[in-house]
Amino acid sequence: MPMACVFCRIVNGEIPAEVVAREPEVTAFLDVQPLADGHVLVVPRAHVAQIEDLEPAAADALFRAVVRLAGPVREALGAAGTTIGINNGDATGQTIPHVHVHIVPRWENDGAGSVHTIFPRKTSRALADVGAAIRQATGAR
Ligand SMILES: [Zn+2]
Numbered sequence: 001m002p003m004a005c006v007f008c009r010i011v012n013g014e015i016p017a018e019v020v021a022r023e024p025e026v027t028a029f030l031d032v033q034p035l036a037d038g039h040v041l042v043v044p045r046a047h048v049a050q051i052e053d054l055e056p057a058a059a060d061a062l063f064r065a066v067v068r069l070a071g072p073v074r075e076a077l078g079a080a081g082t083t084i085g086i087n088n089g090d091a092t093g094q095t096i097p098h099v100h101v102h103i104v105p106r107w108e109n110d111g112a113g114s115v116h117t118i119f120p121r122k123t124s125r126a127l128a129d130v131g132a133a134i135r136q137a138t139g140a141r
Contacts, residue, residue, distance in 0.1 A: 007043045009099040021069060025061035028069055031102070035112075038077035038105040042066050049097035050088050079105035085115060097117050 010017040010029060017029040030060060034134045042065050044058045049130040054062065066084060074082050088096035106112065 005047055005096070005098050007041075008047050008098055011043060011045050021065065023061070023065060025058055026065040028065060031099060035102075035104050036071050036077075036106070038079065038103075040069060040073055040103040042101040042103065044068060044099055046100050049094075049099065051086060051099055054099060062099070062101065064124070064132075066103065070103060073103050074105055075104040080108055081106045083112070083115065 006015065008068045011027045017032075020025060021028040021042075025045050026042060027045070028042045030042050031041050040060065044054060044062045046054065046058050047048045048054055048058075050121050051059065070084065073079075083102075084098070085102050085104075085105055087102075088099075090097075104112075113120075
C-alpha cells in the first residue's frame with residue numbers, strides 16, 4: 001500500500017475525512033471538492049488503480065456499498081436522483097490511482113448533464129465488429 005495515497009490514508013484513519021460509511025472492505029466519505037452537496041466517494045480497502053484490478057470479493061463489497069448508499073445519499077440531500085460514475089484510468093480524468101465510485105446527488109434542472117453529455121459521440125466502427133472484438137477479448141463466443 002503506497003502510504004502517499006490519500007485514499008489509503010483515509011481508509012486507515014490516518015487523515016481526517018467526513019466518513020459516511022466504514023466497513024471492513026469499503027469506506028465512503030465526502031469528496032473535499034464536491035460537485036454538489038452530498039458528493040460521496042466510495043473506495044475499496046485495496047489499493048488498486050482500476051476496477052479490473054479488483055479481486056472479485058472486493059468488487060462485490062464495493063458495488064454492494066454503492067447500492068446501499070445511493071438511496072440514503074439521495075434522501076439525506078432531498079435530491080431527485082444520483083449520478084454514479086467511475087473515472088477508470090489516467091486518460092479518463094482519474095486523478096487518484098485508487099478505485100473510487102462517485103455518487104453525486106442530482107436535482108431537476110441542476111445544470112449538469114447525463115453521462116452521455118461527456119462524450120462527443122465519435123465512433124468509427126460497426127457495432128458488430130466492436131461486439132466481436134469484445135467477445136473475443138472476454139473469451140466469449
Ligand atoms: Zn490507495
